[in-house]
Amino acid sequence: MAQSKTIKLRYFAWVRERIGKAEEEIAPPADIATVAELMAWLAGQGEQYAYAFENPKVIRAAIDRNHVRGEARIEGAGEIAFFPPMTGG
Amino acid sequence: MSTIIRLQREPIAIAAEVEKLVGARQDIGAVVTFTGICRADEGGAPIAALTLEHYPDMAEAEIARHVEEAYARWPLLGALVIHRYGRIVPGEDIVLVATASSHRQAAFAAAEFLMDYLKTRAPFWKQVEAAGRSAWVEAKSADDAAAERWSAPPRRDAAK
Numbered sequence: 043m044a045q046s047k048t049i050k051l052r053y054f055a056w057v058r059e060r061i062g063k064a065e066e067e068i069a070p071p072a073d074i075a076t077v078a079e080l081m082a083w084l085a086g087q088g089e090q091y092a093y094a095f096e097n098p099k100v101i102r103a104a105i106d107r108n109h110v111r112g113e114a115r116i117e118g119a120g121e122i123a124f125f126p127p128m129t130g131g
Numbered sequence: 132m133s134t135i136i137r138l139q140r141e142p143i144a145i146a147a148e149v150e151k152l153v154g155a156r157q158d159i160g161a162v163v164t165f166t167g168i169c170r171a172d173e174g175g176a177p178i179a180a181l182t183l184e185h186y187p188d189m190a191e192a193e194i195a196r197h198v199e200e201a202y203a204r205w206p207l208l209g210a211l212v213i214h215r216y217g218r219i220v221p222g223e224d225i226v227l228v229a230t231a232s233s234h235r236q237a238a239f240a241a242a243e244f245l246m247d248y249l250k251t252r253a254p255f256w257k258q259v260e261a262a263g264r265s266a267w268v269e270a271k272s273a274d275d276a277a278a279e280r281w282s283a284p285p286r287r288d289a290a291k
Contacts (some may be wrong), residue, residue: 055184055256056267107189109252123186123254127270130183130190130214130255131167131226131246 049116051084053094054125057101060094070116077103078112080122094124102127135211136194138185143213143227152211152229159208161235163242165228171221173268179260181268183216183225186254190214197248201230204244205237212245214255244281251278 052065074083078098085095095101103110104123116122133152145166153159169181198210209231219225226249230241249255257268 052186054186054254055258104186104189104254107186107192109193123189125186125254126256126267128251128254129257129268129270130185130253131250131274 049119050121052121052123054123056126057094057124061090075115075117076112077105077110077114077116077122080116081112081124100126133209134198135213136191136198137213138187138190138216139213140215140217143215143224145224145227148211148213148227149229152209152231156208156231158233159231160233161238162209162229162231163235163238165226165242165246166224167226167246169219169221169223169225173259173261176261178221179262180218180220181225182218182258182260182265184256184258185214185216189254193253194249197245197252200248201241201245205230205232205241207232207237207241210241210245212249214249214253216255247274247278247281250274 048067048069050065050067053061053063058064070080070083074080081095081098081101084091101124103112105114105116105119106121133154135148135152145164149162149164153162171177194212194214198212201207201210207230211227211229213227215225228242228245228249230238230245232238232241251274258265259268
């Protein structure tokens with residue numbers, strides 16, 4: 043398997059609390075192509091991740107500070123963020 | 132056009148900010164300002180404070196994208212969005228949106244558009260402090276519906 047590039051992940055609100063950190067660098071396997079696949083992979087990285095991503099449908103994502111959907115490809119991403127639906131304003 | 136976008140921890144000096152937006156211009160005939168204020172209750176229960184978490188770089192970029200969209204949709208002469216983060220107690224302001232135009236219709240519509248999008252697209256999350264405990268505020272489907280109506284293509288059709 044090809045060596046994959048590291049990606050910076052950032053977590054906000056209860057996603058951050060459940061995982062127990064605000065950010066980290068990861069190198070997912072090269073066959074992880076989309077945001078949805080990345081969430082599924084992260085959910086298998088331990089209890090806290092499983093808890094954070096237990097209902098992936100409610101989790102929103104952004105690649106390089108732009109909102110994206112689950113089918114968005116992560117190739118070339120520098121920073122991917124996961125967070126709950128927003129409640130500002 | 133003058134545009135002011137800022138995230139800050141401090142309370143918002145509303146009158147001074149609106150004055151900056153208008154400046155010495157004499158082509159502005161209407162300024163609509165919306166101020167979001169922290170209520171003393173959430174879902175019927177009293178609260179001690181709100182804490183707003185945000186995604187700093189993205190929040191500014193996302194607000195800027197919606198301000199650009201507002202300029203594209205309405206003949207605006209200025210737009211201002213100031214959003215606070217951190218701990219906010221009841222009675223304090225949370226957000227200020229102001230839009231300036233020659234006439235009121237564009238200013239009203241653009242202010243509402245910006246607020247509807249801020250609620251659902253700007254990366255901020257409210258946490259409520261009540262009875263010594265903290266809880267995340269859940270997103271409301273009514274807010275999604277409010278933002279959704281702006282995605283319909285005809286834009287100046289006021290018919291509902």
